[in-house]
Amino acid sequence: MFEEFFKANRESANLARKWKKKTGRKIIGVMPEYFPSEVITALGAYPVHFRGTQMPLSRSDTYMQSFSCTTTRTILEQALNGEMDYVDAFVFTTMCDNQQNLAEVFKNLFPDKPVIIFLIPFISSVTLRQEHLKEQIDRSISELERVTGNKFTKDGLKKALMLHERLNTLINNLYDIRRRNPGALSAYEFYSIVKAGSFLPPEEYTGMLGPVVKTLGSMDVKDVADRVIISGITPEPLELTKAFDEIGLHIVDDDLTSGTRRFSKGALKGTDAKSLDNFVFGGSPCSTLFDPSKDRRSYLLDKARSNRAGVIMWQIKFCEPEAFERPDITSYLKENNIPVTSFxxxxxxxxxxxxxxxxxxxxxxxxVQI
Ligand code: SF4
Structure with a gap:
């Protein structure tokens, strides 16, 4: 049932090249998180998300400091090794210094591939934030029109929104199934399914997800002990999820930028200022977004209590947004008797x-504690 997803993760570059040859459509490389892929789909292109790989580093060290996170360094390594040759343009958000730095490196090293920056503001005025996001998306759409050679139309957007809404619903269903029945699939299977969505065309991915969600949803519920929530940016290296399965630690939910933080926002509803603001800032708290109205500490406490789970902070070395929040969150959870650890x-x-x-x-x- 999961082999197609494993294959998409193993052979992502080859699958993208084949798809491009077959359809003649453009491919846009998206550096996560929080650019609305819906507008790429609306323009007839196909978004491929890059979240780093397990490949050894060699050439990227010439261009990036050794104290940059390995998400950005391995993305650069992929590009330098020709693994992004099929990408026509890149979209970056400004979620952290490392990613902004990577965008500048890409501009210098790959001048023939446009680099589009979607700037997410760090301001407290919601009105100004919304105006700014609107300017950003309008500019990004104009640049993407030039890359794809297609016009951004209401009809194209409507179809793209419906497709991504369906995709988002299926992923949220998958998360609900795991919360209700964590024994239905292993951590490795779960995150392989989620990760495959980074590489597959949304229409193909949605077609694969539907039957899997239906089958998993009909399984008998088996309660499990040793329940945990993982919190951080992304569960990479993915192979590490196998350690949870081997030990018998059951991941029942997450607080990840490539997981519930992203999918709790819902799909984009339109390209007006409020819809955009809701898409970027509407989900659960995120270390990479400035939103003083949200408290990640109490959010995680509620999540841990409702899931009867401990919390594991999955930290990527040199990831500053997470490193700044970790000590405070850890103390708060401990004060409230929630088992918490990090690696x-x-x-x-x-x-x-x-x-x-x-x-x-x-x-x-x-x-002993729960
Ligand atoms: S959010 Fe963290 S892991 Fe992701 S690119 Fe930025 S520093 Fe790296």
Whole structure:
């Protein structure tokens, strides 16, 4: 049932090249998070999201500091190795310094591929924020029109919104199934399904997701112990999720930028200022967005209590947005008697023995505490 998703993750570049050859449509590389892919679909192109890989680093170190996160460094490594040759243009958001730096490096190293920046504002005035987002999307659409050679039309947008709404609903259904029945699939299977959506054309991905969600939703519910929530940016390296499965730590929910933070926003409803604002800022709290009206500490506390779960902070080394919030969140959860731990990864890691030992110890601690 999951092999197609595993294959999409293993062979993402080849699948994208084949798709491009077959359809003749343009491919836009999206550097996550929070650019509305709906506008790319509306322009007849296909968004491919890059979140870093497990490949060893060599050439990227010439262009990026060794204290940049390995999400950005491995993305650059992919580009330098020709693994993004099929991409016609790149879209970056300004979610962190590392990503902004990467955008500048891409502009210099790949001058023949347009780099479009979608600037997410760090301001407290909601009105100004909305006006700014509107300017950003209008400019991004004009640039994408030039790249794709297609006009942005109301009809194209309407069809794209319907497709992405369906996709978003299916992913949220998948999350609901896991909350209700965490024994239905392993962590590796779950995050392989979610990750495959980064690479597959939305229409194809939606077609694959539908039957899987239906089958999983009809399975008998098995309650599980040793329940955890993972919190961070993205569950990479994906292989590490297998350690949770081997140890018997059940991930029942997450607080990830590539997970519930993204999908809790819902799909884009339109390109007016309010819809855009709701798309970017409407979901659960995120370390990469400035929104003083949200408190990630109490959000995580409620999530842990309602799921009867401990919290594991999945930290990517040199990820500043997460590193700044982690100490405060950890203390707050401990004060409220929620078991919490953290580990740090680099995306090119191949051995997880040290982390597995810590996860095993955390499982034993939870068995006493919960
Ligand atoms: S949010 Fe963190 S992991 Fe993602 S690109 Fe920025 S620094 Fe790297």
């Amino acid at each position: 740090e990864v680099e995306l090119q890691m191949a051995s997880f023995e040290g982390i597995k030992t810590r996860l095993q110890a955390f499982k034993e601690l939870m068995e």
